[in-house]
Amino acid sequence: MAEEGAGSIGPLHGLRVIEMGQLVAGPFCGQILGDLGAEVIKIEQPGKGDPIREWGRALPRGESLWWSVIGRNKKSVTVDLRTQRGQTVAARLISRADILVENFRPGTLERWGLGYEKLSARNPGLVLTRVSGFGQTGPYSSRPGYGSIGEAMGGLRYIVGDPSTPPSRVGISIGDTLAAVFAAIGTLGAVYERTRSGRGQVVDSAIYEAVLGIMESIVPEWVLSGYQRERSGAILPNVAPSNVYPTADGGWMLIAANQDTVFARLAAAMGKPELASDPRFSTHGSRGERQQELDALVTEFTLTQHSRELERLLLAHAVPVGKIYRPADMVTDEQFIARKSIVSTDHPTLGSVPMQNAFPRLSRTDGGVRWPGPQLGEHTLEILESVGGYSRADIDALRAGGVL
Structure with a gap:
C-alpha cells in the first residue's frame, strides 16, 4: 500500500466512476478522480486490457511502469464490450455509478447500445464524460484524433522548438493529459450542478480545444494585430532575462x-x-x-x-x-522529499514503485496513491458481485461464454 495517503479517503470518496477508455486521454481523467478518492472501476477487454499496459521504454519483468501510474487507485474488471451480453453487464454497472468516463471515437457507445439517452433513462443522475480528438459534434468529430494531432491543430506544436528546426513536440502526451484535466474539471462541475438539479449531463472534452485553451493570447494577437508567435527555443521573445x-x-x-x-x-x-x-x-x-x-x-x-x-x-x-x-x-531533492511529491506504493511483482503523488493537496480530505495499476481483471468477481449484483453462478456463466 502507499506510504502517503493510504489512510485518506479523499474529497471524492463515495463517488463511483466507471472508466471505459484506454491509453491516456480518458484514463488520466480517471486517475485524477481516483487520486481524489473516487472509486474507479476500469472495464477492460478480456485477455488484452488497456494497451497502455504494454507501453513505456522501461519494462522491468515485462511490467509497464506507465500503467502503474495511470492505472493507480483503480479496480480492473474484464468485460467484452463488443458482445451484447458484455454490453448488458456494462449497462448494469453504469446504472449504479455516478460517472462514466470514455474516450472512444464518437458514436462507439451508441453502436453498443450505451448512448446517453439509454443510460440516463436508467440513471438520471449519471454524468457521462467523453474525451475525444475533436469533440462529439462538428465536421471533424468522426475523425480519429490522437493527442499529437490535437497538439498540432490546437497551435502548440507550431510554437515549440528551435526556429531553425521543424515544429517539435513536448516529451510527454501533453495533448491527452490536458484534455483529461479539462474533462475532470468539467466532471466535477457537472457533479456539483447535480446537487441542485438532481440530473446528470454530458461533459464533452476535445483534445484540440484543450490545447487551444492554454494558448494564451495567440488568437487575438493574430486577428487584431497580425502578430504570429513563432518558435523561439528556450526563450519567450522580448521577455528577458x-x-x-x-x-x-x-x-x-x-x-x-x-x-x-x-x-x-x-x-x-x-x-x-x-x-x-x-x-x-x-x-x-x-x-x-x-x-x-x-x-x-x-x-x-x-x-x-x-x-x-x-x-x-x-x-x-x-x-x-x-x-x-x-x-x-527529483528523487533526492529536499523539497520533493519534504512535501512527499514522490511516494512509493507496493507492486505485487516489482516491489516498491515510486511515482508522483496526488495533486493538488487538500488540507482536510487529501487524496493519495493507494495502490498501483492492478492486474488485468483483478477485481472482476468483487465488482460484479458487489456492484452488479450478479451471483457466482451468473458470473461463471459469463466467463464460460467468453464475456469476462
Whole structure:
C-alpha cells in the first residue's frame, strides 16, 4: 500500500466512476478522480486490457511502469464490450455509478447500445464524460484524433522548438493529459450542478480545444494585430532575462529575472548593479529589445560559476533560479522529499514503485496513491458481485461464454 495517503479517503470518496477508455486521454481523467478518492472501476477487454499496459521504454519483468501510474487507485474488471451480453453487464454497472468516463471515437457507445439517452433513462443522475480528438459534434468529430494531432491543430506544436528546426513536440502526451484535466474539471462541475438539479449531463472534452485553451493570447494577437508567435527555443521573445544558462561545471540553470525589481537583484548578484539603471536594460521593453545582448552578459557571468555556487548566490539575492531537473534530481531533492511529491506504493511483482503523488493537496480530505495499476481483471468477481449484483453462478456463466 502507499506510504502517503493510504489512510485518506479523499474529497471524492463515495463517488463511483466507471472508466471505459484506454491509453491516456480518458484514463488520466480517471486517475485524477481516483487520486481524489473516487472509486474507479476500469472495464477492460478480456485477455488484452488497456494497451497502455504494454507501453513505456522501461519494462522491468515485462511490467509497464506507465500503467502503474495511470492505472493507480483503480479496480480492473474484464468485460467484452463488443458482445451484447458484455454490453448488458456494462449497462448494469453504469446504472449504479455516478460517472462514466470514455474516450472512444464518437458514436462507439451508441453502436453498443450505451448512448446517453439509454443510460440516463436508467440513471438520471449519471454524468457521462467523453474525451475525444475533436469533440462529439462538428465536421471533424468522426475523425480519429490522437493527442499529437490535437497538439498540432490546437497551435502548440507550431510554437515549440528551435526556429531553425521543424515544429517539435513536448516529451510527454501533453495533448491527452490536458484534455483529461479539462474533462475532470468539467466532471466535477457537472457533479456539483447535480446537487441542485438532481440530473446528470454530458461533459464533452476535445483534445484540440484543450490545447487551444492554454494558448494564451495567440488568437487575438493574430486577428487584431497580425502578430504570429513563432518558435523561439528556450526563450519567450522580448521577455528577458529568462533563459537557460550554462555553468562552469557543464550544468544548466534556468534564471528568470525579467521583472524590473528582480533584474536589479540579478545585476547586483552579477557584481554589476549599474545594469539596472542602464537605459539599455532598465525597463522590461528595453531588455526585450536587447534580449540577445543581455543573455550574452548573463552567460558570461554564469560561466564563471559552478551550478551550486550560482544557485546559492542568486537565491541569496532573491533571484528565481532552478536547475534543469532529471528524475535522478527529483528523487533526492529536499523539497520533493519534504512535501512527499514522490511516494512509493507496493507492486505485487516489482516491489516498491515510486511515482508522483496526488495533486493538488487538500488540507482536510487529501487524496493519495493507494495502490498501483492492478492486474488485468483483478477485481472482476468483487465488482460484479458487489456492484452488479450478479451471483457466482451468473458470473461463471459469463466467463464460460467468453464475456469476462
